[in-house]
Amino acid sequence: MENKSILILGAGELGMPVIRNIAKKAKNYTNVKVTVLLREATIHSEDEDKKKNITEIRELGVELLSGDLSARSSELIAIFKNYDAVVSCTGYGTGAGGFQLKLAKAVLDAGVKRYFPWQFGVDFELIGRGSAQDLFDEQLDVRELLRSQNTTKWVIISTGMFTSYLFEPFFGILDLEKKSINAIGGWDTAVTLTTPDDIGRITAEIFFTEPQIENEIVYIAGDTITYGDLADIAESLSGQEYKRRLSDINEITNDLKNDPTNFVKKYRSIFGAGRGVSWPLDKTFNGKNGIPTISARQWAKDNIDWKFYK
Incomplete structure (x- = not known):
């Protein structure tokens, strides 16, 4: 050493x-x-x-x-x-x-x-x-x-x-109280967590x-999921149907133009574009070395009280 x-x-x-x-x-x-x-x-x-x-x-x-x-x-x-x-x-x-x-x-x-x-x-x-x-x-x-x-x-x-960020209200994707998912970019846009x-x-x-x-x-990666996968996870764990809304790249780009110094909107623009924000688990250091990690679903199961939002 x-x-x-x-x-x-x-x-x-x-x-x-x-x-x-x-x-x-x-x-x-x-x-x-x-x-x-x-x-x-x-x-x-x-x-x-x-x-x-x-x-x-x-x-x-x-x-x-x-x-x-x-x-x-x-x-x-x-x-x-x-x-x-x-x-x-x-x-x-x-x-x-x-x-x-x-x-x-x-x-x-x-x-x-x-x-x-x-x-x-x-x-x-x-x-x-x-x-x-x-x-x-x-x-x-x-x-x-x-x-x-x-x-x-x-x-x-x-x-x-960070896995938790995708589930945080400030990021504007998942709304547990309204039971809705607002995907950014596209339902097939992926993000590594x-x-x-x-x-x-x-x-x-x-x-x-x-x-x-x-x-x-x-x-490295704990998980790589799409916004569509996130909606499926929320519905599976809650046992309820979630409204699905899509903010396409034009919408999130315009949001940032109207509020160019907004820190969260800058990140929404990056993650909505989907470029450079995801990679497959089998290509990662932990994937190649068999190191277990927490999936998005497991994190949500362990850290969100789904019964509270019913």
Whole structure:
């Protein structure tokens, strides 16, 4: 195991499963040390959820390091140079403005041996530049930067959408109370879904795989379903018929034109177009290696009280 010192950035919805699984697998190796970088305010927060996470991190034997990723690049370089590998679970919370590129440059300038950037999502290259979601262009900038050098090895993990998001009211697809499904793009438009817990488990497997995976985009998936499949799942689990409505590509494009800064409508446009947002399970790392994952149907069965909506 070459990556003896591992720094994980962030401990949010995805960060915690990544920390949990990398820490557990690290115990199988000699002298592999895992550290999590968090703001001082987060480490000492009185928020119950954050306190619970901090307690779990400590119980896992993971070290906590106080630091702010919004600091100057020179400060980040000084931190990163102490680690063999950096795994970024920062998410998009910081928005655009070069944050992801700044992190990647600091990692390279620090001479980190291996980098897992925050690219947990769709196939940005297949979607291409100038898409409805302007955050994606910076992801492509990061990829170009990583490919332009050969000192730091990198791994990008494409996961699709978090499974829960497809069932959330804010996304405007499934309405449990009205018993309706509003498909975007087409009923046969597919989307790949993976739960954060599955992403955490598989990321750890990818990290510790021998021979080491390097300079590669690795696709994983919990499930790949169409919006038609989603309607069938809802009807099957609820035992009730759901109204089916389709917002075609013209409608979702016009919705975004009328509200161009709307974050959700940007994503609806991407996922309605259906390009670069799905891939077959048998082509994924977990599919090829027989790693079980939670399907969309199983997630919905376990996490939604269908009787409540009858």
